Amino acid sequence: MITNKAKYALKALTILARHSKQQFSAQQIAEEGNIPHKFLETILSELKNRKLVVSRRGSSGGYVLAKDPDEITAGDVIRMMDGPIAPLLCASPTGYRRCEDCEDEELCAIRKMMMDSRKALSSVLDKRTLKDLAKFGR
Amino acid sequence: MITNKAKYALKALTILARHSKQQFSAQQIAEEGNIPHKFLETILSELKNRKLVVSRRGSSGGYVLAKDPDEITAGDVIRMMDGPIAPLLCASPTGYRRCEDCEDEELCAIRKMMMDSRKALSSVLDKRTLKDLAKFGR
DNA sequence: CCTTTATCCTATAGAATTAATAGGAATTTG
DNA sequence: CAAATTCCTATTAATTCTATAGGATAAAGG
Numbered sequence: 001m002i003t004n005k006a007k008y009a010l011k012a013l014t015i016l017a018r019h020s021k022q023q024f025s026a027q028q029i030a031e032e033g034n035i036p037h038k039f040l041e042t043i044l045s046e047l048k049n050r051k052l053v054v055s056r057r058g059s060s061g062g063y064v065l066a067k068d069p070d071e072i073t074a075g076d077v078i079r080m081m082d083g084p085i086a087p088l089l090c091a092s093p094t095g096y097r098r099c100e101d102c103e104d105e106e107l108c109a110i111r112k113m114m115m116d117s118r119k120a121l122s123s124v125l126d127k128r129t130l131k132d133l134a135k136f137g138r
Numbered sequence: 139m140i141t142n143k144a145k146y147a148l149k150a151l152t153i154l155a156r157h158s159k160q161q162f163s164a165q166q167i168a169e170e171g172n173i174p175h176k177f178l179e180t181i182l183s184e185l186k187n188r189k190l191v192v193s194r195r196g197s198s199g200g201y202v203l204a205k206d207p208d209e210i211t212a213g214d215v216i217r218m219m220d221g222p223i224a225p226l227l228c229a230s231p232t233g234y235r236r237c238e239d240c241e242d243e244e245l246c247a248i249r250k251m252m253m254d255s256r257k258a259l260s261s262v263l264d265k266r267t268l269k270d271l272a273k274f275g276r
Numbered sequence: 277c278c279t280t281t282a283t284c285c286t287a288t289a290g291a292a293t294t295a296a297t298a299g300g301a302a303t304t305t306g
Numbered sequence: 307c308a309a310a311t312t313c314c315t316a317t318t319a320a321t322t323c324t325a326t327a328g329g330a331t332a333a334a335g336g
Contacts, residue, residue, distance in 0.1 A: 001221075001222070001224075001225055001226070001227075002225045002226065003293090003294065003295080004294080004295065004296090005294080005295075005296095007226065007237075007248065010248050011239075011248060014247060014248070025310085025311065025312090026311080026312075027310095027311085033239065034238075034239035034240075034241070035239060036295085036296065036297085038296070038297055038298080039295065039296050039297080041312080041313080042296085042314095044312085045312080045313065045314080048312090048313090055311095055312060055313085056303095056304080056311085056312080057302075057303045057304055057310090057311060057312045057313075058302095058303055058304020058305055058309095058310070058311055058312080059304065059305050059306075059308095059309060059310035059311060060304080060305060060306090060310080060311085061303085061304065061305085061310075061311050061312060062311075062312085063312090074251060083139075084139070086139075087139055087140045088139070088140065088145065089139075099145075100172075101146075101149075101171065101172035101173060102172075103172070104275075107274075107275035108275060109152060109270075109271040109272070109274040109275045110145065110148050110149060110152070110271065112274060112275075113212060113262065113263070113266050113270075113271065116262045117259055117262045117263060120258040120259055120261060120262050121255055121258055121259055123258060124251065124254045124255045124258050125251070125255060128251050132247070132251075133247040133248065133251065134247070136245075136247040136250060137242075137244075137245035137246055137247045137250075141322090141323065141324085142323080142324065142325090143323080143324080143325095163281085163282065163283090164282080164283075165281095165282085174324085174325065174326085176325070176326055176327080177324065177325050177326080179283080179284080180285095180325085182283085183283080183284065183285080186283090186284090193282090193283060193284085194282085194283080194332095194333080195281090195282055195283045195284080195331075195332045195333055196280090196281065196282055196283080196331095196332055196333025196334055197279095197280055197281035197282060197333065197334050197335075198281080198282080198333085198334065198335090199281075199282045199283060199332085199333070199334090200282075200283085201283090277336100278335100278336090279334100279335090279336090280333100280334085280335090280336105281332100281333085281334085281335105282331100282332080282333080282334100283330105283331080283332075283333095284329100284330080284331070284332090285328105285329090285330075285331095286327100286328095286329095286330100287326105287327085287328090288325105288326085288327080288328105289324100289325090289326080289327100290323100290324090290325090290326105291322100291323080291324085291325100292321100292322085292323075292324095293320105293321080293322075293323085294319100294320080294321075294322085295318100295319090295320085295321095296317105296318085296319090296320100297316100297317080297318080297319100298315100298316080298317075298318100299314105299315095299316090299317105300313100300314090300315095301312105301313080301314075301315100302311100302312080302313070302314095303310100303311080303312075303313090304309100304310085304311080304312095305308100305309085305310085305311100306307105306308090306309090306310105
């Protein structure tokens with residue numbers, strides 16, 4: 001399960017991708033996505049620090065994608081907001097950490113399964129870009 | 139990410155699958171799996187209520203799998219302990235719930251992606267049985 | 277029977293995470 | 307200068323997670 005934060009981030013970025021190049025305020029995004037405005041602000045500020053969006057202050061300010069929509073994947077966004085997508089850290093390439101209860105990782109059947117799970121998940125999330133998300137639906 | 143509870147449940151059941159038909163106490167499982175004993179007890183009690191294991195009290199008591207190891211999948215166990223495996227409830231067949239912020243599910247690109255993600259995850263977790271887990275590793 | 281060894285049951289508690297909200301400072305436009 | 311906006315720092319309420327505590331209940335073996 002992903003958090004609301006990650007979901008809202010995906011939603012916000014998809015909205016920005018749909019209005020490519022246009023300056024879009026947090027308020028506008030919040031309305032279009034039914035996202036709590038203040039919560040969205042903190043999310044956008046994080047996306048800004050992570051260089052996914054560029055912001056402009058002042059009236060008629062707002063946010064724009066910092067990259068091409070096809071250069072940002074859903075996996076990138078979810079990892080930024082929620083951390084690794086692997087079901088266990090011992091199966092994560094990006095956030096690896098050994099289980100304390102584990103005696104021999106190489107022989108752990110659960111870990112092996114979770115590495116397969118992560119791979120399966122990645123085969124979707126790391127291939128879907130904002131461009132893909134933006135063009136489906138409305 | 140799955141919880142420790144789900145991980146311990148998988149571990150415990152895999153241990154039981156390896157010692158098929160043998161009565162195995164919580165204590166023994168805890169030692170073999172490096173699982174906190176008391177925590178494991180509550181997990182086993184839940185697995186018992188859910189009919190995955192059968193218990194016997196008293197000295198020389200313990201737990202045994204209630205079904206054949208190839209009749210219990212990792213997906214079953216994880217869902218019992220942690221709930222749906224889909225990244226969003228709106229994409230879950232087993233725990234479906236609409237997102238409050240969603241205007242039209244059928245047109246939601248994120249939901250569609252999450253349904254693909256769930257499917258990918260399921261293609262691993264719902265195919266791996268305790269038998270598979272038991273025979274890998276030591 | 278009595279001791280030992282288990283499961284079983286209920287409650288509790290501390291820590292971490294989640295999902296926001298509050299309030300105002302800083303900046304830009306017109 | 308006014309209005310609109312991002313930006314920054316805190317705080318909070320709720321929930322979930324990860325256990326632990328303490329004892330009641332039951333079975334087996336001598």
